[in-house]
Amino acid sequence: MTEDLALDVDQVSFSYGNTQALNKVCLQVPESGFVALLGANGAGKSTLFSIITGLYSAQQGTVSVKGHALRTDTLNALSKMGVVFQRPTVDMDLSVIQNLRYAADLQGIPTAEAKNRIALGLEQHELTGFEKRKVGALSGGQRRRVELARALLHRPALLLLDEPTVGLDLQSRSNFVAHVKSLCADIGTGVLWATHLLDEVVTDDDVYILDKGLMVEHGTVVELVKKHNVDDITAVFNSIVVREAS
Amino acid sequence: MTLSSALLCLRGVVTREALRFVNQRGRFLSALVRPLVWLFIFAAGFRSVLGVSIIPPYETYVLYEEYIAPGLLGMILLFNGMQSSLSMVYDREMGSMRTLLVSPLPRWYLLLCKLLAGVSVAIVQAFVFMCIAWFWEVRPPVIGYFLLVPALLLGGLMLGAMGLMLSSMIKQLENFAGVMNFVIFPMFFASSALYPLWRIRDSSQLLYWICTYNPFTYAVELIRFAMYGKLHVMAMLVVAACTTVFMAAAVIGYDPLRGFLSRKDGGAPSKK
Numbered sequence: 001m002t003e004d005l006a007l008d009v010d011q012v013s014f015s016y017g018n019t020q021a022l023n024k025v026c027l028q029v030p031e032s033g034f035v036a037l038l039g040a041n042g043a044g045k046s047t048l049f050s051i052i053t054g055l056y057s058a059q060q061g062t063v064s065v066k067g068h069a070l071r072t073d074t075l076n077a078l079s080k081m082g083v084v085f086q087r088p089t090v091d092m093d094l095s096v097i098q099n100l101r102y103a104a105d106l107q108g109i110p111t112a113e114a115k116n117r118i119a120l121g122l123e124q125h126e127l128t129g130f131e132k133r134k135v136g137a138l139s140g141g142q143r144r145r146v147e148l149a150r151a152l153l154h155r156p157a158l159l160l161l162d163e164p165t166v167g168l169d170l171q172s173r174s175n176f177v178a179h180v181k182s183l184c185a186d187i188g189t190g191v192l193w194a195t196h197l198l199d200e201v202v203t204d205d206d207v208y209i210l211d212k213g214l215m216v217e218h219g220t221v222v223e224l225v226k227k228h229n230v231d232d233i234t235a236v237f238n239s240i241v242v243r244e245a246s
Numbered sequence: 247m248t249l250s251s252a253l254l255c256l257r258g259v260v261t262r263e264a265l266r267f268v269n270q271r272g273r274f275l276s277a278l279v280r281p282l283v284w285l286f287i288f289a290a291g292f293r294s295v296l297g298v299s300i301i302p303p304y305e306t307y308v309l310y311e312e313y314i315a316p317g318l319l320g321m322i323l324l325f326n327g328m329q330s331s332l333s334m335v336y337d338r339e340m341g342s343m344r345t346l347l348v349s350p351l352p353r354w355y356l357l358l359c360k361l362l363a364g365v366s367v368a369i370v371q372a373f374v375f376m377c378i379a380w381f382w383e384v385r386p387p388v389i390g391y392f393l394l395v396p397a398l399l400l401g402g403l404m405l406g407a408m409g410l411m412l413s414s415m416i417k418q419l420e421n422f423a424g425v426m427n428f429v430i431f432p433m434f435f436a437s438s439a440l441y442p443l444w445r446i447r448d449s450s451q452l453l454y455w456i457c458t459y460n461p462f463t464y465a466v467e468l469i470r471f472a473m474y475g476k477l478h479v480m481a482m483l484v485v486a487a488c489t490t491v492f493m494a495a496a497v498i499g500y501d502p503l504r505g506f507l508s509r510k511d512g513g514a515p516s517k518k
Binding site for chain 2 (some may be wrong): 042109150
């Protein structure tokens, strides 16, 4: 457990009854680093997210965020993370600014400070002019930006994104990935990006591959492509999934 | 958890609930129409059929409308508590509940904030009902309006905590219809909300026994006595004890280690 890491997942196991969802999974996100977690549907990504966010409790192993153990120092660990869940969690009936104020209150950000941060967040996420619009009236890409603005409002050391681009068109997906990478690099936030869409990772990204609850590969895209002697990360992923399935 | 972060969280949750309530005007109207229909139609129809003798806290004969008014206030709290738990199940399925649960505050406190937010909305509804009921000759003494606030708060906390507990056990929104049939209606009808307990005992000893073990009866009696400037100590103690038990069960239910949510498919996000 070290403070140099934004996230340290160590030997985490979890099962639903007799079904083993995660088996001794290890994963690390360095400070300001971008880590992609790849896995097919049913690989265990959302279960791992639920454990990291404290919604589930790991049956074995430990999770720590910026050196704070989730099990024993829960509130400090949670205060260091921002989360964008797979399914939208913003309130569609409330306006953009009402959703952001709600998030600021939950994070304990004083009113005056929250006002400044919300104004900055609206600008950073290109939401200026949409403050009073109900989230339900926004496009899919804009809603995701509201979620992102909300997740970063308290300036977390770790940003978790669970399949954040599901349901977005290709252009919106690509814009969203670029936006997150550039913004988090600027503000020094470590990112864990879970996806099954392989075109969202690029050559120098640090990649973990989760398959049937096991962490089967880890390395940069270049390293993995070289190791498996294939052309790209899609071929790496397919070779692992096919090999595991056979 | 610092005091300022706790207060900010409470403000956030209560404001959100109030905004949702204002945005959903249909919810406000339906919450109000239900007890008013009982007051305008049911009570008017049964006024001549059901006689109410002089029983505490009343010091004289009262109209049936006046007798059932506390029960109808209890009905507002009961339906609001269930509505809150329905919204918890909905929020959990839709995901917005996760926003609350990953906040850096103790889970019991987050649930308490959610509970207080729901009760605040219910108290507003209750007072709007009382304003309308005034024109139907339901006119308690002025002190009663003031004492109603703590009584409604305590009764609302108990019923809201029960709703929270149920929401932690319900896996899917579809199962909520069962709660209506097995919890809300039996609780309401098997209580002193519509008829005095002595009347029930006259007709069925078993039903009387069920009514005396129904916590809703005590919430209604607490409200009834408060409305006339009196304190029903036994009712207050029972309601406070039930609130504690229901709240403890809800906190356990939402505990990721011990609760119902840790079970397979128990309100879990879609597995990947």
